Amino acid sequence: MTLTLQTFHSTRFGTEYYECGRDHRARGARTIVLLHGLFENCTVWNGAQTGVSGSMSMVEILAREFHLVACNLIGHTASQPLPMPSSTSNEAAPSVEPSVKPSVEPSVSLQMMAEEVVALLENVQIEKAVFVGHSMGGAVAMQILRHFPEKVQGLCLFQATPFADSPSVKEARNTTIARIRNGEAREIAAALLEKILPESSQQGREHETAFLRAMLAECPPSGMIAGHEAMRDRQDTQEILNNADCPALIVLGKNDAIISIDAMLPLLKRSAATQWCVLENVAHAGMLEAPRECAAQIQAFMHLCG
DSSP: OOOOOEEEEOSSOEEEEEEEESOTTSTTOOEEEEEOOTTOOGGGGTGGGTTOTTOOOHHHHHTTTSEEEEEOOTTOSTTSOOOOOOOOTTSOOTTSOOOSOOSSOOSSOHHHHHHHHHHHHHHTTOOOEEEEEETHHHHHHHHHHHHOGGGEEEEEEESOOSOOOOHHHHHHHHHHHHHHHTTOHHHHHHHHHHHHSOHHHHTTOHHHHHHHHHHHHHSOHHHHHHHHHHHHTOOOOHHHHHTOSSOEEEEEETTOSSSOHHHHHHHHHHOTTEEEEEETTOOSOHHHHOHHHHHHHHHHHHTTOO
16 A cells, blocks of 8 residues: 655644545545554555565554544654754763752643644545554543544544553663663664563564664654653543543554553453553554454454444
């Protein structure tokens, strides 16, 4: 499947996106909005499988039945980079314990990302959609549910959580931000790859690993910082998820080193209305590791969303 990136210019940013699948104006057509994770871009949902003999991507499978929109979140594409934010005295150098939160506002927030996604959807005349957010994209989807609930027909946290960062994770992000400012963006991207796809998960997935490695390395340093700042400062949205008026699905990977199944279980037990599934032999990149299984879960969920 050949996908053509288009650019939507809002009042503040330029957003690259693609559309595929059914015409959303057709009777009964339903739209899925795909939101990528930290350092990724919108091709993560489709790119690795393209050109591989006998394989189909998650996008190719879902596009047979639904209208799809996938966009690059603010700062996460080399063609639309953010200005490099100035450093602050409160951001710790890698060798210093980052015990103090920066006193300045982040350059980009999850709410800003959500507002850009909604502005894009209004531009392409989509009133309501099912949002599927991977990792950071799930946090953006939760902000859309918080601020624009009328736009949400259903919500899938695709290897994502509604939790805020713990103090230790906030400090780790501050250290990471300082290292990126210090010129270590490539090393940070390589370290993230090892978390998303640990070595054991890379075996037999050389094509997917190379694709993801190149994608993470292409993220501009300013976008890396913006993503970490936005995630560091996000609020807990568990109650918003529990009280949502739309169906919800949580997709987990059994081998995920980033999202702990044990940490998610109390949330899943509290919310009887939330569907959930655990994918076998999947780390933190289900759309690349098990595209057919992921597509099947989302297809079944779409039928619950009306």
